[in-house]
Amino acid sequence: MTVRVAVTGATGRMGEEVLAAASDRDDVEVAFAVSRSAGDEVEGVAVAAAADLPDLLATHEPDVLVDFTGPASCVEYAAACAEAGVAFVSGTTGLSEGGFDALRDAADEVPVLYASNFSRGIAALRRAVREAVPALDGYDIELTETHHNAKRDAPSGTALTLLDDIDEARGDSPRVHGREGEAPRSAGEIGVHARRAGDIAGEHEVLLAGNHESLSLTHRAGSRGVFAAGALDAAAWLSGRDAGWYDFTEVLE
Ligand SMILES: NC(=O)C1=CN([C@@H]2O[C@H](COP(=O)(O)OP(=O)(O)OC[C@H]3O[C@@H](n4cnc5c(N)ncnc54)[C@H](O)[C@@H]3O)[C@@H](O)[C@H]2O)C=CC1
Numbered sequence: 202m203t204v205r206v207a208v209t210g211a212t213g214r215m216g217e218e219v220l221a222a223a224s225d226r227d228d229v230e231v232a233f234a235v236s237r238s239a240g241d242e243v244e245g246v247a248v249a250a251a252a253d254l255p256d257l258l259a260t261h262e263p264d265v266l267v268d269f270t271g272p273a274s275c276v277e278y279a280a281a282c283a284e285a286g287v288a289f290v291s292g293t294t295g296l297s298e299g300g301f302d303a304l305r306d307a308a309d310e311v312p313v314l315y316a317s318n319f320s321r322g323i324a325a326l327r328r329a330v331r332e333a334v335p336a337l338d339g340y341d342i343e344l345t346e347t348h349h350n351a352k353r354d355a356p357s358g359t360a361l362t363l364l365d366d367i368d369e370a371r372g373d374s375p376r377v378h379g380r381e382g383e384a385p386r387s388a389g390e391i392g393v394h395a396r397r398a399g400d401i402a403g404e405h406e407v408l409l410a411g412n413h414e415s416l417s418l419t420h421r422a423g424s425r426g427v428f429a430a431g432a433l434d435a436a437a438w439l440s441g442r443d444a445g446w447y448d449f450t451e452v453l454e
């Protein structure tokens with residue numbers, strides 16, 4: 202079965218990557234693409250203005266909308282999908298608690314699948330972290346993420362997800378962002394470090410150290426293609442499901 206997807210942020214780094222990935226797949230067809238302002242074609246798809254999204258949803262009736270944009274537009278597009286009865290997949294990061302609440306409201310009306318990272322490797326890293334943290338009780342934990350120099354939010358959405366995984370495994374821990382001056386580590390805290398350089402697609406390292414040993418769990422995305430492929434897998438999986446909140450791990454089961 203072919204799933205008809207709408208793509209937002211079409212002229213952005215991830216929007217372009219999603220359109221490129223869609224053009225290589227037989228199970229996905231692009232219904233339409235929008236960007237903040239209408240523009241040239243991307244991957245042979247005409248880019249309409251995002252202001253027209255409600256009309257486009259009504260006339261083209263896509264099965265799923267795939268969103269990689271910004272926190273405000275993500276919330277706005279989720280509401281438009283809830284109104285139009287279109288399933289919503291988003292990997293947009295930097296959302297506030299209120300933003301996530303708004304996505305959950307949309308999930309009352311349509312299927313919504315949100316993931317801070319659509320790579321299979323990160324899903325495996327999360328499982329490894331949830332196993333390593335209780336096994337290495339009392340070890341110091343430092344989390345480092347590295348991304349391209351145009352990334353807006355820090356720490357990354359994936360880093361925040363990993364921090365939640367660590368908290369779930371050993372209880373809430375104080376987070377220390379960066380470190381400078383006279384700032385010795387206190388037991389139980391988690392150091393969080395964000396680096397921005399070049400065009401690095403995304404790296405995450407969870408370092409656990411203590412008892413004269415250290416364990417470094419690291420994921421490196423080779424290109425944004427891995428995120429686009431995961432998001433389209435999620436869209437294909439989500440199409441036709443009941444309204445509700447879904448997780449990327451369910452796609453991988
Ligand atoms: N979950 C995942 O696997 C991944 C998530 N991301 C996230 O996706 C988002 C987009 O990343 P990139 O494509 O690198 O950014 P980008 O800046 O290259 O593209 C964002 C696009 O969204 C549009 N946009 C932003 N705010 C908007 C607004 N208020 N109204 C209308 N359009 C708006 C921009 O015009 C642009 O076309 C970020 O939040 C990033 O962290 C990125 C890669 C993987």
Ligand SMILES: O=C(O)C1=N[C@H](C(=O)O)C[C@H](O)C1
Pocket residue numbers: 294317318348349352356357358359360402403404
């Ligand atoms: O902005 C990016 O590029 C990425 N953002 C996501 C995040 O914030 O975790 C996922 C990936 O690391 C790439």
